[in-house]
Structures are given as structure tokens and as C-alpha cells.
Amino acid sequence: MNEGVEWALHSCLNLAWIGEERAVTAARLAAYHELPPAYLNKQLQSLVRAGILSSVPGCQGGFRLARSLDRITLMDVVTAIEGPDEAFRCTEIRGQGPGATTGRPTAECAIADAMGRADLAWRRELAAQTLADVRARAERQAPGAPDRIRRWFADL
Amino acid sequence: MNEGVEWALHSCLNLAWIGEERAVTAARLAAYHELPPAYLNKQLQSLVRAGILSSVPGCQGGFRLARSLDRITLMDVVTAIEGPDEAFRCTEIRGQGPGATTGRPTAECAIADAMGRADLAWRRELAAQTLADVRARAERQAPGAPDRIRRWFADL
DNA sequence: GTGGATATACTCGGATATTGACTGTCCGAGTAATATCGG
DNA sequence: CCGATATTACTCGGACAGTCAATATCCGAGTATATCCAC
Numbered sequence: 001m002n003e004g005v006e007w008a009l010h011s012c013l014n015l016a017w018i019g020e021e022r023a024v025t026a027a028r029l030a031a032y033h034e035l036p037p038a039y040l041n042k043q044l045q046s047l048v049r050a051g052i053l054s055s056v057p058g059c060q061g062g063f064r065l066a067r068s069l070d071r072i073t074l075m076d077v078v079t080a081i082e083g084p085d086e087a088f089r090c091t092e093i094r095g096q097g098p099g100a101t102t103g104r105p106t107a108e109c110a111i112a113d114a115m116g117r118a119d120l121a122w123r124r125e126l127a128a129q130t131l132a133d134v135r136a137r138a139e140r141q142a143p144g145a146p147d148r149i150r151r152w153f154a155d156l
Numbered sequence: 157m158n159e160g161v162e163w164a165l166h167s168c169l170n171l172a173w174i175g176e177e178r179a180v181t182a183a184r185l186a187a188y189h190e191l192p193p194a195y196l197n198k199q200l201q202s203l204v205r206a207g208i209l210s211s212v213p214g215c216q217g218g219f220r221l222a223r224s225l226d227r228i229t230l231m232d233v234v235t236a237i238e239g240p241d242e243a244f245r246c247t248e249i250r251g252q253g254p255g256a257t258t259g260r261p262t263a264e265c266a267i268a269d270a271m272g273r274a275d276l277a278w279r280r281e282l283a284a285q286t287l288a289d290v291r292a293r294a295e296r297q298a299p300g301a302p303d304r305i306r307r308w309f310a311d312l
Numbered sequence: 313g314t315g316g317a318t319a320t321a322c323t324c325g326g327a328t329a330t331t332g333a334c335t336g337t338c339c340g341a342g343t344a345a346t347a348t349c350g351g
Numbered sequence: 352c353c354g355a356t357a358t359t360a361c362t363c364g365g366a367c368a369g370t371c372a373a374t375a376t377c378c379g380a381g382t383a384t385a386t387c388c389a390c
Contacts, residue, residue, distance in 0.1 A: 001243040002373070009267045010249060025323065034253035039375055045325065058382025059322045074270060087157040087243065093166060097190040098308055101298075110294035111165045114230060114285050122278035129270050138266035142257075152254055158334070181362065195336050201364065214343025215361045319386070324379105331374070338367070347358070 004043035004081045007035055011044065012052070012077065013135055016069050017146045018153045023055075023062030032152065043081060050080035070132035075123055077131075086123075088115040160199035160237045163191055167200065168208070168233065169291055172225050173302045174309045179211075179218030188308065199237060206236030226288035231279055233287075242279075244271040 011029050018024060026041035044063050047053040054066040065072075090112035094100065139146060167185050174180060182197035200219050203209040210222040221228075246268035250256065295302060 001245070003247070004373090005244065005271075006247060006249065006267065013267075023323095027323085032253050032255045033249040035249065036375060038377075041324070042326090042375090048324095055324060056382090057324045057380085059320095060383055061323045061381090063324090074274065088161065089157070091159070091162060093162065093189040093191065097188050099188045099305065107297040110290050110297060111162065111169075113293065114290050115161075117285070118230065118278050118281035121281040122274050125274035125277040129273070134266050134270050137269065141263040141266060149255065160334090179362095183362085192336060194338075197363070198336090198365090204363095211363060212343090213341085213363045215359095216344055217342095217362045219363090314390085315388105316390105317386105317388085319384105321384080322382085324381085326380100327376105327378085329374105329376075331372105333370100333372090335370070336368085339364105340366095341362105341364080343360105343362085345358105345360080347356100349354105349356080351352100351354085 002082050004039075004046070005078055007033070007040055008043050008047055008077050008081055009074075009131070009134070011040070011063075012047070012065065012069070012072065012131055013138065014149055014153070015053075015063065015065050016131070016135060017149045019150070020064050023060070023064045024153065025062040028153065029063070032149075046080050047077070050076065052076055052080055068132070069135055070130050072131045073127050074129050074131070074134070075126035078126055086116070086119045088112070088119060090115075158238050160195075160202070161234055163189070163196055164199050164203055164233050164237055165230070165287070165290070167196070167219075168203070168221065168225070168228065168287055169294065170305055170309070171209070171219065171221050172287070172291060173305045175306070176220050179216070179220045180309065181218040184309065185219070188305075202236050203233070206232065208232060208236055224288070225291055226286050228287045229283050230285050230287070230290070231282035234282055242272070242275045244268070244275060246271075 010033065014029060014032065015024060026044055027037045029035075029044075030037040030040040044053060044055070048055045048063070048066075051066055052072055053063045055061070055063050090109050092106070092109065094106055094109060166189065170185060170188065171180060182200055183193040185191075185200075186193040186196040200209060200211070204211045204219070204222075207222055208228055209219045211217070211219050246265050248262070248265065250262055250265060
């Protein structure tokens with residue numbers, strides 16, 4: 001899986017903790033975790049295209065959450081970064097070679113169907129969890145983190 | 157996801173339909189779906205290392221199922237080809253940069269935990285389905301396939 | 313001193329290199345079948 | 352004709368290139384701020 005998913009999730013939580021009063025630049029979000037600034041910017045752009053973040057161009061610009069965390073699921077973020085395709089893609093090799101059933105259209109591939117069920121279970125679990133849930137759990141496990149983050153980003 | 161997973165699953169089902177009386181070469185299995193023979197051989201070797209297939213070296217050699225389909229899960233095959241690592245890997249970027257909590261070991265990452273739950277749901281679904289289940293469904297959807305396959309592989 | 317126009321600095325956005333992993337290929341080790349030769 | 356041995360053909364197994372997408376970077380478009388100047 002794309003590494004940008006992890007960066008995007010952390011950045012979304014950081015943006016929520018910072019607050020929405022002003023936009024935060026990609027460079028600043030990247031510096032907090034020592035990530036490549038330009039590449040993180042690329043991932044954030046994907047979130048903007050997906051409607052998860054909104055961007056402000058120009059001086060004093062940056063990114064902010066487009067909607068509250070309880071309306072953003074893990075599935076939303078993963079789809080924004082990774083794309084809509086599922087991991088297992090059936091290339092229908094049944095239709096190649098001497099085993100091909102010439103003429104009539106082939107029935108549903110049982111293998112693709114089985115793999116699709118697993119993929120569906122994965123997506124269900126991702127869609128069931130919102131970033132608000134993740135945030136709540138993170139604050140329970142590390143109560144001091146929100147203040148520490150807010151304070152660091154407040155320093156110009 | 158690795159394309160070899162699809163090839164491996166189809167090959168396992170084909171081996172089951174052919175029967176276990178004699179080993180089948182990688183070249184023959186590849187020819188049936190017009191796959192690159194040497195590359196399919198590589199994937200089949202992974203299945204051998206995982207104990208799913210057994211291989212017979214030398215002349216008149218080939219591959220055969222090491223155990224019956226009802227004792228092979230989709231999870232087994234995916235793990236054999238893709239490796240044991242889960243799709244989302246947490247690189248613990250919390251521990252990098254100014255946001256790092258110096259000194260004490262960091263608590264469990266809530267993001268990794270949430271992604272891990274989805275991964276677990278995916279694996280559960282893969283482990284719940286055996287190749288015997290997939291075979292049964294395939295035969296229900298295409299009743300003529302088993303005989304057709306057996307006959308083609310019988311021709312030398 | 314004040315208002316407006318200009319210059320400036322800063323940030324997003326997309327176009328452009330680079331790297332690593334998946335994909336694909338080739339040759340050697342090992343075995344069964346075959347051919348050869350002697351009895 | 353029969354048996355033992357050497358040869359051959361064939362297949363797995365791991366080592367070796369090729370290719371594409373993920374990774375990383377750079378430069379231009381656009382905007383708010385600061386500066387400068389005229390009044």
C-alpha cells in the first residue's frame with residue numbers, strides 16, 4: 001500500500017487538533033514528521049481532489065479540513081490516495097489459451113468473486129471507522145498529544 | 157496486489173480437476189492460460205515453499221497438490237505469494253521530527269490500530285474460504301469446465 | 313498623514329527525474345527414460 | 352535374448368535482466384502582504 005496513506009491520516013488528525021482558524025502549509029505539516037515537503041504536498045492535493053481537504057492558494061495559504069472528522073472515514077482517505085481500484089484485479093486468464101470457452105460470454109469467475117468478498121470485508125471495516133473515532137482513541141492513549149501539537153504549530 | 161496470486165489460484169484448481177495421479181509441469185499449466193512458463197514456475201515454487209504444492213524434479217516431474225483443497229484457504233495462497241506482511245505498514249512517523257515524544261516508548265498508534273482492524277477483517281474473510289468452496293462455486297457456475305480441463309490436460 | 317498602485321514574498325499545482333519492486337528470462341542441478349554394449 | 356551401464360532428454364530451482372509505477376523533486380501560476388509614492 002502507498003505510504004502516502006499513513007501521511008495523509010496523520011496530517012488530517014494534526015489539522016483537526018490545530019483547529020480550523022487558519023490554513024496550514026504543506027511544508028509545516030511535513031516538518032512536524034520530517035517528511036519530504038513536496039511529496040506530502042502531492043498527497044494533500046489528492047485529498048483536496050477528493051473533497052476531504054480544502055486548499056488556499058497564494059501567500060498565507062495552506063490546507064484545512066473541508067468537513068469535520070466524524071464525516072471522514074478511513075475508506076475516504078484510502079480511496080483518495082490509492083484510487084478506487086481494489087487490490088486484487090481479475091485479468092480473466094480463463095479467456096486466454098486453449099481453455100477459453102469460445103463464443104458465449106464467460107460466467108462470473110469464482111476466484112474473483114471470492115477475492116472480492118474479502119476486499120468487501122476490508123472496505124466495510126474501513127468505511128465503518130471515522131477519523132473522529134481514531135482521534136478519540138489516540139487521545140485516550142496519549143492525552144498530552146493534542147496540546148503538544150497545537151502548541152508546536154502555533155509557533156510561527 | 158501481485159498478479160501471481162490469480163495464476164496460483166487458477167493453477168491449484170486446475171491441478172485438483174486434473175487429479176493427483178501424476179505431476180503436471182509448469183509449462184503445461186502455463187500453456188493452458190498462455191502465461192509466461194518460467195514466471196509461473198516461479199510462483200509455483202512459492203506454493204511449494206509454503207507446503208501447498210509438492211514438486212517432483214527431473215524428467216516426468218512437475219507439481220501436484222500437497223493436500224486436499226478443503227485444507228487450503230485463500231489466505232494460505234495469498235500469504236505464499238505476497239508474503240506475510242500486511243498491506244498497511246506503520247512507519248511510526250510520530251517518532252520523527254519535533255513532534256517526537258523523547259524518552260518514553262510511544263503508545264500504540266491509533267492509526268495503525270484502525271488500519272490493522274481492516275486488515276484483520278480482510279484476512280478473516282480469506283481464511284474462512286477454502287479452495288474447495290471456490291471449486292464448488294466454480295462448478296456450479298460452469299458445470300462443463302472440469303471435464304474440459306481434465307480432457308485437455310490428458311492429451312500429451 | 314492617507315490612499316492607491318506597485319513590488320515582493322510565499323504557497324499551491326502540475327510537469328519532470330529517479331528509484332525500487334514486480335515482471336520476465338536464462339542456465340545449472342538432478343532425475344527418469346532410453347540407447348548401447350557385453351554376455 | 353537379457354542385464355548392466357552410459358547417454359540423453361526433460362524439469363525444477365535459483366540466479367540474472369527489463370519494465371512500470373511509486374517516490375521524490377523542481378518550477379510556474381496566483382494571492383496576500385509590504386513597500387513606495389503622489390497628493
